[in-house]
Amino acid sequence: MVKRLSLGEENCPVARALDVIGDWWSLLIIRDIFDGLHRFGEIQENLGVAKGVLAARLRNLSERGVLETAPASDGTAYSEYVLTKKGRGLFLVIVALRQWGEAYLYERGEKHSLLVETATNRKVAALQLMSSDGRELTCDKTSVQKLAK
Amino acid sequence: MVKRLSLGEENCPVARALDVIGDWWSLLIIRDIFDGLHRFGEIQENLGVAKGVLAARLRNLSERGVLETAPASDGTAYSEYVLTKKGRGLFLVIVALRQWGEAYLYERGEKHSLLVETATNRKVAALQLMSSDGRELTCDKTSVQKLAK
DNA sequence: TCATCCTAGTTCTATAATAAGACCAGATCG
DNA sequence: CGATCTGGTCTTATTATAGAACTAGGATGA
Numbered sequence: 001m002v003k004r005l006s007l008g009e010e011n012c013p014v015a016r017a018l019d020v021i022g023d024w025w026s027l028l029i030i031r032d033i034f035d036g037l038h039r040f041g042e043i044q045e046n047l048g049v050a051k052g053v054l055a056a057r058l059r060n061l062s063e064r065g066v067l068e069t070a071p072a073s074d075g076t077a078y079s080e081y082v083l084t085k086k087g088r089g090l091f092l093v094i095v096a097l098r099q100w101g102e103a104y105l106y107e108r109g110e111k112h113s114l115l116v117e118t119a120t121n122r123k124v125a126a127l128q129l130m131s132s133d134g135r136e137l138t139c140d141k142t143s144v145q146k147l148a149k
Numbered sequence: 150m151v152k153r154l155s156l157g158e159e160n161c162p163v164a165r166a167l168d169v170i171g172d173w174w175s176l177l178i179i180r181d182i183f184d185g186l187h188r189f190g191e192i193q194e195n196l197g198v199a200k201g202v203l204a205a206r207l208r209n210l211s212e213r214g215v216l217e218t219a220p221a222s223d224g225t226a227y228s229e230y231v232l233t234k235k236g237r238g239l240f241l242v243i244v245a246l247r248q249w250g251e252a253y254l255y256e257r258g259e260k261h262s263l264l265v266e267t268a269t270n271r272k273v274a275a276l277q278l279m280s281s282d283g284r285e286l287t288c289d290k291t292s293v294q295k296l297a298k
Numbered sequence: 299t300c301a302t303c304c305t306a307g308t309t310c311t312a313t314a315a316t317a318a319g320a321c322c323a324g325a326t327c328g
Numbered sequence: 329c330g331a332t333c334t335g336g337t338c339t340t341a342t343t344a345t346a347g348a349a350c351t352a353g354g355a356t357g358a
Binding site: 004005007011012013014015016017018020022023024027028031034035048049065086088089090091092093094095096097098099100101102103104105106111112113114115116117118119120121122123124125127128129130131132133134137138139141142143144145146147 | 153154156160161162163164165166167169171172173176177180183184197198214235237238239240241242243244245246247248249250251252253254255260261262263264265266267268269270271272273274276277278279280281283286287288290291292293294295296
Binding site for chain 2: 313314315316317318319324325326
């Protein structure tokens, strides 16, 4: 590939975000950690990803501060991967992807997993974009202003 | 790579979504179209992506119903790329990525573009996850239920 | 304690994807 | 009608990935 282009210097936050987690596996790894998988082997088995690729991804995500290693919670000498605050900030990205997938990528009647509020076991609401004063916005009511702040 | 693994059959909506738009360029292309770039040349120049890669991505996104070609709005015989309803559904994914990028990937004082409500020119509000009855939820109050409905 | 299994990787090789640029046909412009 | 623009395709060098084999150190159990 002659070295994949880097987007880390862009002044578009979307490009920078994708520079960190926009590759083929990172968001799935992060989803798995949100879902309670913390050990290398658990994630590797769940995703079916090559171990070398998983090791490289985990290393990259650690270096970039999305996740970190911690001593295993089961008392053994192994370590496990947990999300940092920055990593937990990706929750809404994953929720948005999930809701888009649910809406457009399943046939009627086809089963899929569901994100629920743990306490009530009820499905969460659809994400909505709001204006600064609380009105609902659609994509055609917004625009991107270059180089602000 | 011995053929990249496909995630299209997964029953996790996040995985299916990433199967469609989880590669290195698709979301940036879609962002560009949201930002008003509709012609091949505009997108190619803005992203700096190889033309062959862009052509392949546009073809793939068309086949999957995320975007489609339409006659050029400037009257010439060329065509342009526009988002379908399914494609416009990705707006919140891009907003979520943008807000994460803004929050975690810029130094204090570093400039970046801004998403505003066009009519008022005011910054949009941060996305929030809500329960079915309108309470704010954080990631630790939710869980994924396998194989529902 | 020692043999064995498990865990979390690293290393290796083939094949696929990408970047970069040359090339090209048809549309457009002057 | 000649020059240039548009929207690609094709080619090549290089990188990334999948898949499998290998390994070192920890855990397990007899």
